[in-house]
Amino acid sequence: MPREQFDRKLREIHDDVLIMSSMVEKAIQRAVDALRNRDERTSNAIISDDLAINAKRYEIEELCIHTIALQAPMAADLRNLVAVLFIASELERMADHAEGIARITLMLGDEPLPRPLAEISEMGTRTVDMLRRAMTAFVERDDQAARAICDEDDVIDTLYDTAYHAIIQEMIRNPADVQRLTYMIWTSHNLERIADRVTNICERVIFMVTGQLEEINVSRY
């Protein structure tokens, strides 16, 4: 199959992955915003939009498998498609975590947040930014940038630690709030997992560029 045709297919697949990552970025950002603003409507929308994200993942997977089967790519081209397969799957799981946060907002209902979001807000902003830059590294085949993003996961882990301990302290002070405070721990855990999956994407970018499969940053959780 001519090279041009393969390149065109690859571009199409890349565009689809970027569309999917934008869907996931928005889902994470909107999930944290909806929790802060106690916005049930947005939370419900995030839950129903997750179906579209899942569908996009299968669409990308099918495109990749189709291209691999028909064009039998080698070396860098094959790594590229394999990386896309992994990235799509990671993105899909991230969206599930965002959906988890939306469900927490629904569970909290009209009750006020037991404490300000504080670190959780910060975790949300940072993970969305990390994901966006990880996808830029993917498009630009920039393994250095991917490595740098992996290092940032430590900041997220520290924020998670701080939030976790602060929430436990709050539980001790106000045992009546334990249930709602547990939801806050779940939220921060969801965000910590999302950041960890961003590092997985970065590892795939490094693999795609260098051909080396390495674990860059082992999360503490």
Added chain:
Amino acid sequence: MAIVYVAVVGVVDLIVGLTIGHAAWQVALAVGASTVAVTLLTVVLVWPRLRQLEAATNVARALAEGRFDERAEGDDPQFGSLAAALNAAGERLGRMVDALRLERAQLEALLNASSDATVAVDRGGAIVYMNEAAAQMFGAARQEAGRAFIEVVRDHDLNALLAAAAQRGERSVRVVTYGPAQRWLQATAVPITGGGGWAALAVFHDLTEVRRLDSVRRDFISNVSHELRTPLAGIRAAAETLQEGALREPVAAAEFLGHIQREADRMTQLVEELLELSRIESGAAPMRFASVDAGALVRDTVERFTRQAERAGIALRATVPDAPLHVAGDAERLDQALGNLVANAIKFTLAGGEVEVTAAGTGGQIMLSVRDTGIGIEREQQGRVFERFYKADQGRGGGTGLGLAIVKHIVLAHEGSVSVESRPGHGSTFTMVLPRG
């Protein structure tokens, strides 16, 4: 003529030669002479024409290459008219291209003058044009032509609009949020038919500010109504209780009347603060500017709030330099602004915490800060606390929500600025920067 003469002589010579019998060498001589004669004749007659043809070819080539200023010269009756025709074509094409270039520059200027972002894409979703506003809005370089739209804007909602227009010919208008700053964009996408490589065009109009103002207006009306309704409900309930018999029981009657009075006071305070805010904001309340000692201002304010802080179990202290720090301002208004900040700091700090009021000066500016170790303000709320009725912590305090708005407008009337730095759970610092007096 000389050549013709030589040729004629040659031929005559040949005839004469033949007749007198020196055949061989004379034939050779004659042929040679004829060849030279013909060649010379050709050079003299054809060369200038060839040169004119070459000049015409050069002009044609220049036209093909897009250079319209090349001209050919020619006086030959045939080639001269070709040169003239090519020259005319060159001139006309040059004028047309100049006109098109001008038109393009004007259109480009029009598109760039617009604050709306404009992007055109081809059928495959690659950018074929973007104006300056678009480059700015999407944080892209203008040389993004050729890159996929999704790669540059990284937003699937915007991409879907353009893709629907480019691939399915759908025209649509939608309001979507864009980017980490969640800007509100009204996106209009239209398909283009007969636009060459342009398959669809989208215009993005930033509605963020309009929506913000609209939300401020709606919040304002809803807040004023809410703040007035609460005391009104209290007054009404007390009045009804009085009507239903409490009036005949002096002790109860006095209590309900007291309640009515307190609620009326609350409404009066709200209305007065609103009027005050409106007066400061519109400049209707004249500022009585004088040289005010910021140190004395801080000390007086701290003294005024000492008892209140003690009751709340908060350590309140003033940190001021020994030398006087003069601010150009209205002493009464500045006292009101600083008082509002200290009252807030006490309200939002738990027992055992501290509040420090500081005056300091650098260059032409005086800084008045109020630092507390209170509950702090979330980052998202920090920008909004100076808005009327905005309450970062809805559950705490029974304030009108106008205190910080008043502070902001007093400081603005002094051509100063006020800002907040805060870490949730650790405390906040409000700083007023005022011109030195």
